[in-house]
Each structure stands twice: as C-alpha cells, then as structure tokens.
Amino acid sequence: MSITRRDFLIGSAALAAGATVTTPFLLPKYHSDQRPKLSRVAILHAQQYSNHLDQILAAGLRLFPISVRGKTVVLKPNLVDYIPGDAINTHPLLVLAAAESFRRLGAKSVIVAEGPGHQRDTQLVLLQSGYEQCLRDEKIRFVDLNRDQLIRTTLRASYTGMRDLWLPRTVLEADFLVSMPKIKTHHWSGVTLSMKNMFGVVPGARYGWPKNILHWMGIQESILDLCATAPIHFVIADGIVAMEGNGPLNGTPRPLGTIVLADDPVAADATCARLMGFDPSRIVHIREGARFIGNASSALIDQAAETGDVPVAPFQVVPEFRFLQAP
C-alpha cells in the first residue's frame, strides 16, 4: 500500500491534533517530585485535652529528626467557626503544647496563623474557642492570614489551571510550617486533614468567605496546588476528639484518642484516613498527592510509635462519600 503525500499530510495533521488534545492529560501536573524516600508517622494516644499534652507531644517529637533551632515556626491550626459543644477546631491546648515544644527545641519564634474560612471576624472565633486567652497568656503571636500582607505566588502544580494565588507572607516566609488539622469528615471533600487544612492560608480578604474560588476551581485540585506551592514541613493532627458525619461544621464529635505526628502530609493524611476507617487511595487528593508530595503506601511509612487501630466502625460520612469506607 502506498502512502500519498495527501495521506501523509492528513495523517500528520490528525496526529498533531490528537497530541494537542491528549498531551495535557498525559503530562504531569506538578513541577517537581517532593516525595521523601521514607516518611515517618507517630500515632500518640491521648484521651483528653489537658495540660499534660506538652509532655506527650514532646516525647512524640523526639521520634523525628527535626531541627527547628533558630527557625521561625508557623503553626497552622484548623480554626473555622465556633459552635458550643462541637469538635470543629483544633483544640487550643494542643496548639499551646506544640508551641511550647518547638520553643524548647530552640525555635527562634513560634507564630500561630490561620485564616478562618467561614467566620469573617477572626477575633471572635479566637475569643469563643479559647485561643485568645491561651495565646495571650503564653505570649504567642497570632497572625490573621485572611488579612496578612500578600505576595503573588506562582503555583507549583496545575491541577486547577490557576497560574498563581496571592498568599500570605507569614506562610511563605515560614522556615517550618506545621499543619495542625482537626481530624474531620467533610461534606465536599470527604475528609479534612493536614492537606485540606491549607485552605486556611488562602486570604479571605482577597478571595472572599468562604474561599469560594477554591470550590469553583475544584476542591481536590486546589488542595494539591496549594500543598505543592506552600509545602507543609510537619503535621500534628488533633484526633483526640475528631468529627464524623456532616463535617466540617455540623458533624458529630467522635472520640478517637489520638494525635498523629508526621514529617509528610500525605503520609499523615493516609494514616488519619485509615484511622477513620477509610481507604486513603479513594481520596483523590491523597492518591494524587502520593505521586509527588509524599507517601501514602504503608510500605513507605515508618510507624515510629504504635500503629493505629482501625476503628470498630468507620467514621460516618454524608451519602456521597460512603465509598471511602474501607471494606
């Protein structure tokens, strides 16, 4: 069979058109592979919020070869809103314990920073949730990330298609960024853990309340772009009392009795998901994050303390996310 010049040109054009359409789907959507060879996770047991948390946390941190001496440590808790009796926010006593631990490890400064995504009056959430008093007593500086100085930042992944975001200086200039999520289910993203917690760094003053642009660009995609761009150096997840059901605001408190420490946010979130009775590979941002941010596979996670028990009953979720529950 002979190929005419006309056949050749048509074939070439079709090939070029096909490549144009398919290449964006085949090329990686991240700029660099940030995964460590091996990640470390420690599941600490703590049944209640108490003044002993600093001892538990200090012992847990000794399991990690981290160095914060002379560094600016930014603690990013999950502080959304306040509803009496609900387990919405990272507990202030855990944040205080973390601040104390990092100070003892020689940090130059420890800052607590958050930009609540639901409540615009940040000071009101701080007051109602008990943060204001704790931070004042311990002389810990708080930065409202919804109103911090902003720097246009090129995103280091392209899951959303956004080229850049305005992000807070405090986060971008942190030497050591610690994500401190509350372990919760989430009616839009399945779970909200250390990676989803980064929505709080997106400034409400620029993007509104809630941070609606991230929902329009895709929640899972936004999580990946954010975590690629503002890397989390360490995770301290509050699972002493977690939340199940219609989280992140209207769920039910679920005592889990754990604090999860990790030097890798993907490993942290995969571990937390397992503790919730979920299959982490079914959570898009964990599965995709395991391609370039961190490790989700148990084989690549060194359990530095006890292994977590899979709960008797998986966490309750809204119907759309029942597929997360591991068999």
Added chain:
Amino acid sequence: MPTVTTDPIVLSDLLAELALRQLPCGGWAALASSSQPAIEPTCYSALALDSVPVGDLARAQDFLLRTQNPNGSWPVFPEDDQGGGWITSLVVMALRDLVPAIPARLQGLHWLLNCAGKEANWFWKWKFRTADRHVRFDPDKYGWPWFPDTVSWVVPTAFSILALNQIPCSCGGLEQIPFRVNRGVEMLIDRVCPGGGWNAGNGIVYGAALAPHADDTAIALLALRDRAEDPVVQGSVDYLERTAQALAAPCSLAWAILALAAHRRPIASLRSSLVALPNLVSTVDTSTLALVCLALDYQRALSAFGVTL
C-alpha cells in the same frame, strides 16, 4: 446635631491611632504590622476620619481614586489583578461626598450593575436547580459575588445594595438599579438562616441549618433597613439584639451597634460594652479599629452608608 459618644476620650484616642496608621501613600494596611495598603481598611478609615481634624482625608481619597481599575472597579489592594471585586461598593460609599470623584463613582456603579453572581446565568441556574442542590437557595434570586465568576454571597450583596441605594436617580445608564437592588434584597431574604440572621450565605447545607454570624447579619440588616416590616428582617434584628449582648469582639460588636441603631433598637449598653473592651487602641486589625470609631459615631456612620434614621 453631631453624635456625642458616651466616651469621647476613647473615640479621640482611637481616631488618633487610626491617623497614625495612615501610610505615606494615603491608604491604610489591613494589619498594624503590615505596610501593604489595602482598600477595605482605607474605606473604613476614610469614613471614620471624615469631618474630624486628624488624619489626611484628602490623601486617602486621592489614594482611592488612583487605585481604580480601568474597568471602573476597585482592586482589593493596589498591586492586585485588575478584574475588580466587591470592594467597589465600599469605595463608592467612601467617596460619596467628594465632587471630583463623581465620574469615578459612576464608573464604579456601572461596573457593579454589570457584575452578578454566577447563578444569574441560565446554565448555572439550571445546575443549581437540578444537579447541585446540597446548599438550599433559590438561584433565581441573585446578588453580587466577592469576585466575578463566583456565586452571590451575603456581604458583597449587602454592600452593593447600600451603594446603589445612595444614587438618587436611575437614569443615564443606571436604569437597572431598581431591578438589581430588588433582586439583591430577595436574595438576602432567601439566604437567611432558619432561626434568623445571616452567615456568609449558606443557611442550610446537607439538610442541616448553619449558624448565623453577628457581623454578616448586621451588614445584611443595614442593607434591609427599608424592609424593616418584613418578618425575616424582624426575626434577624431580634437574633442580633440577643446575640450582641454577649459579643466581646470589637468588630462584630461595632457592626451590631450600627445595625441595631439603624433598626431603632436600644444600643446604649452595647456602646458601653464596646468602649469597655480592653486594649481597643492596640487592635491589630485596622478595619476593626475604624469600625469601632464608626460605631461610636453611629449617626454619621449610618449617614455615610446611606441609612437615614
């Protein structure tokens, strides 16, 4: 008759602090620790410093005029993208008494009239009616988004209504004002929380009622001053009046004072609570500092928002 605060010394101290925070460019930064000027704190500060002999109001107004986008909108801060956002409505109000600003304000108003929540588009309306129904709202009732290409929210809608209501006529390309204001009012009424009051705009999600916020409620109530007889408005004023008694955060308390005054509810005890809050003068958030000044001078502040008592 000028408003006399219960504690004029507090007010003068706060105004002096506000004046000290003015940046050389004429604007104010959002936080006391920042040197990046932003439009929102500048608007509140300009309103607070209007007709008092501290600060450089002319420089603030000039800053606002210089930062307008070519499309008539205002950015959140000077280096921001030029697409504009909700802050446009607040600037239009902050420049209300400045005659040379009339063309800029008109451009801003035209931009506001062309800006609508994404659910105003038939496709998104259809999506919210059929496929995406976890948040309870009527997509026929739309207002203004925080930024173009997103859906309507309570605070930007309320500020836009306040700004558009200040225009005495709907001519010269502004014929859409009554229609847009009415749609915005309907949207606010639709988004109310089940027990009264508003949050960002999600009253019910996944069948569960979400709690209202005092500041969002107060801003919505300012915009709904002309609908005071509506049961939704009355219920929300009641909610705010109950909630305000326990508020210890100056921003929410200041907004509550303004809204309750607008709806002719007693505010004397709330003003006393506000001036009694500790360390007001060292409030980090400059918008909050300015709002406290406005709440302590509430008659003038309400006039600036176009609310007559």
